[in-house]
Amino acid sequence: xxxxxxxxxxxxxxxxxxxxxxxxxxxxxxxxxxxxxxxILPASPAFxxxxxxxxxxxxxxRNHYIDRNSLTAKSDSATVQGVSQLNRxxxxxxxxxxxxxxxxxxxxxxxxxxxxxSGKVTCMGYTPLYTHCDLYLMQYNLTYVAGxxxxxxxxxxxxxxxxxxxxxxxxxxxxxxNNSCMRSGLSTWRxxxxxxxxxxxSTN
Amino acid sequence: xxNRWLFAAALAALVIAxxxxxxxxxxxxxxxxxxxxxxxxxxxRTFDTLGQLAATAKIVVRGEVIDVREGNPITxxxxxxxxxxxxLLLLDVQQVLMSRSGGNQSPxxxxxxxxxxQSGEGYAREGLPWAQPGDVxxxxxxxxxxxxxxxxxxxxxxxTAGRVLFENGHAEHATSPLWAAVGSSTTPDSARVAIDRAVxxxxxxxxxxxxxxxxxxxxRGDENSEPVCIEx
Numbered sequence: 001x002x003x004x005x006x007x008x009x010x011x012x013x014x015x016x017x018x019x020x021x022x023x024x025x026x027x028x029x030x031x032x033x034x035x036x037x038x039x040i041l042p043a044s045p046a047f048x049x050x051x052x053x054x055x056x057x058x059x060x061x062r063n064h065y066i067d068r069n070s071l072t073a074k075s076d077s078a079t080v081q082g083v084s085q086l087n088r089x090x091x092x093x094x095x096x097x098x099x100x101x102x103x104x105x106x107x108x109x110x111x112x113x114x115x116x117x118s119g120k121v122t123c124m125g126y127t128p129l130y131t132h133c134d135l136y137l138m139q140y141n142l143t144y145v146a147g148x149x150x151x152x153x154x155x156x157x158x159x160x161x162x163x164x165x166x167x168x169x170x171x172x173x174x175x176x177x178n179n180s181c182m183r184s185g186l187s188t189w190r191x192x193x194x195x196x197x198x199x200x201x202s203t204n
Numbered sequence: 205x206x207n208r209w210l211f212a213a214a215l216a217a218l219v220i221a222x223x224x225x226x227x228x229x230x231x232x233x234x235x236x237x238x239x240x241x242x243x244x245x246x247x248x249r250t251f252d253t254l255g256q257l258a259a260t261a262k263i264v265v266r267g268e269v270i271d272v273r274e275g276n277p278i279t280x281x282x283x284x285x286x287x288x289x290x291x292l293l294l295l296d297v298q299q300v301l302m303s304r305s306g307g308n309q310s311p312x313x314x315x316x317x318x319x320x321x322q323s324g325e326g327y328a329r330e331g332l333p334w335a336q337p338g339d340v341x342x343x344x345x346x347x348x349x350x351x352x353x354x355x356x357x358x359x360x361x362x363x364t365a366g367r368v369l370f371e372n373g374h375a376e377h378a379t380s381p382l383w384a385a386v387g388s389s390t391t392p393d394s395a396r397v398a399i400d401r402a403v404x405x406x407x408x409x410x411x412x413x414x415x416x417x418x419x420x421x422x423x424r425g426d427e428n429s430e431p432v433c434i435e436x
Contacts, residue, residue, distance in 0.1 A: 056243050069284070070283055072427055072428055105282060105427065106280060106351070107351035107427060108351065109350045109351045109353075110348055111317055111348030112319075112320065113242045113245075113317075113319075115346065115360040116247050116248045116362070116416060117245040118245065118246050118248045119245050120242070120243065120244075120246070122240075122242065137286075142431070143349075143351065143353075143418050143419055144416065146419040146421075146431035146433065147433040159246045160245075160246060184244070185246075185250040186247075186248055186249065
């Protein structure tokens with residue numbers, strides 16, 4: 001299994017490629033800049049497409065280097081399942097590099113935003129105009145996932161990697177046949193449905 | 205269109221300039237407002253009704269935020285090197301609507317997680333703007349556990365739907381099917397009616413708690429050791 005690298009190490013490498021963060025914008029400035037840019041740029045397809053809630057933003061390109069950082073066997077298998085689903089779309093996801101999706105797992109406990117949360121994705125580095133995500137942090141919370149069956153863990157892997165392709169959550173109202181891993185909640189459904197695939201293909 | 209471009213360009217230039225000067229000051233103060241969103245993750249349990257939410261919560265309180273504190277920084281043990289500083293609300297408990305914690309004494313204050321700071325940026329949960337001192341509302345809470353499932357002194361919302369703030373005649377809460385069932389626009393009165401009904405359903409047993417399996421490693425610090433799990 002790949003060795004663990006500090007996320008900051010990866011992040012710094014990615015940020016070195018991005019001109020805006022190197023300017024040293026304050027958060028208030030960055031937020032206001034995004035506001036200003038939103039006035040002159042068209043709406044990002046990431047937020048206009050399938051499920052605005054829980055949408056971490058669309059990736060900067062179709063090549064997705066997935067970096068597994070000392071994962072448990074269960075999380076590792078779940079990530080492999082997620083990658084197999086990404087590759088049913090226009091995305092080209094591989095394990096042969098790093099810098100797009102850094103995957104970690106740990107017993108994060110139940111406090112704060114980890115309450116009842118088995119996995120999550122956070123965009124840690126945006127492209128210069130803040131229109132796409134260049135670097136995602138993906139985390140499995142073993143506090144919950146360790147008690148899952150492999151199929152249930154696979155659903156989390158599919159779900160979280162779906163977020164890294166720009167997908168938001170599905171609900172009972174938007175997934176009436178209940179066959180998408182993008183529904184939130186404990187499930188053994190570990191695949192994208194055609195709607196998910198179409199959404200990824202149309203926004204990437 | 206030209207004016208729009210000019211205004212946007214001027215605004216962008218202004219904030220870039222102000223941002224550089226702010227960073228140049230070397231201030232270590234954590235920001236008062238969030239600039240990043242914590243997107244809703246895949247949930248280990250979901251709720252169908254506010255009654256289930258109340259039945260699952262360890263305590264449901266009405267209270268006022270009287271202070272915001274920095275929690276102890278937490279460095280993830282996953283190898284990422286990421287450190288977060290919890291943002292804790294000090295909640296003055298005005299009324300305990302429901303409690304499953306046992307005992308006769310009601311808490312007078314509670315510390316409640318509300319986002320965090322990381323690398324000098326503020327993070328707020330999706331649909332939950334940071335609460336501020338003076339905010340009054342109802343909170344559906346559960347007690348936090350650390351990686352070894354030890355109970356901590358802090359509390360968190362059992363779900364993002366578990367917070368309603370009453371401000372200027374409005375009832376503010378995260379977008380959720382649980383609140384959509386109350387109506388397209390929740391008023392303070394309709395929120396109070398819905399909360400009272402949920403608490404009654406939980407107390408009477410009509411609404412059941414939604415349990416979840418939580419685990420810790422059998423060998424402390426070794427995530428590859430066999431997990432030891434309990435229902436909560």
